[in-house]
Amino acid sequence: MEMRLENEFxxxxxxxxxxxxxxVAFDTAWSISWVLSSKCEIWKTVGCWFHNRYDHTKSSEWKKDNRPFIAEEGKYNMTGFYSYENISIAHSNVTAQSFVEMVDVPYTFIFNKVDGVLGLGLKIDDYDPFFYKLLRQKKIKDPLFSIYLNRDRQSNVGGNIMLGFVDEKHIHKTELKNKTxxxxxxxxxxxxxxxxxxFSMDR
Structure with missing residues (x-):
């Protein structure tokens, strides 16, 4: 995981x-995953400039859905269409994941490093977010993910995301009286x- 200006991982x-x-941004606010599509025409949509764009015509695993997608983002709408595809992150992968091919994004997207979002949000309707699909397809054993954010400004590694486990090396440690x-x-x-x-806090 890389970091940019301490606000984009x-x-x-x-x-x-x-x-x-x-x-992609690993976003716990988005349930839906999406990436910029090759159908995002750069002559019409400035936000698509200088980005990787997914081309489903070059994949043997793409499956058509074509339901339209629209999301309001301030003064602008983000529009696209749903597709199905296999998605991998490191050693974890899901098959036939529903996601959005985005064809129109705000012009400000030109300043972003990311080409889309891997949605790690809660499941709130019929849509199966990536993490839930990982669990359902038994690609991970435990229903948890953990995120480590690196505070070392000298490092170009912004942190790690662990799917299905917690890495103990990132947990704070306490020295007991016996020096353990x-x-x-x-x-x-x-x-x-x-x-x-x-979650709720009492103080």
Missing amino acids: YGKIVIGHPGQTVN IVPDKIKYLPVDAGQYWK
């Missing part, structure tokens, strides 16, 4: 066969109902 995923590599060093216990809390990952 992104990494690479591979879509289709042969694989097409795109940079153990990772602190993780406190698990119930997630509040709603559109976003959130």
Whole structure:
């Protein structure tokens, strides 16, 4: 996972066969995954300039859906259409993942490093987010993901995202009286109902 200006964390995923590599933001607010499409015409949509664009005509694993997609983003709409495709991140992959091929994005997108979003949000309707699909296809054992954000400004590695496990090396450790060093216990809390990952705090 790379970092840009401490507010944009992104990494690479591979879509289709042969694989097409795109940079995505790992976004826990979006349930839907999307990438810029080759059908995003650069002569018409400035936001598509200087980005990797996914071309489904070059993949043997693409499946048509074609339902339209529209999302309001401030003064502008993001529009596209749904498709099905195999999506891989590192050693994890899902088959026939529903995602959006975005064909129109705001002009400000030209300043972003990412070509799309890997949606890690809560499942709120019939759409199966990437993480839920990983679990359902038994590609991961445990229903959890964890994110480590690196605060070292000298490093070009912004952090790691772990799907299905927690990496103990990133957990704060406490030294006991007998000089044994153990990772602190993780406190698990119930997630509040709603559109976003959130939990209640008493103070």
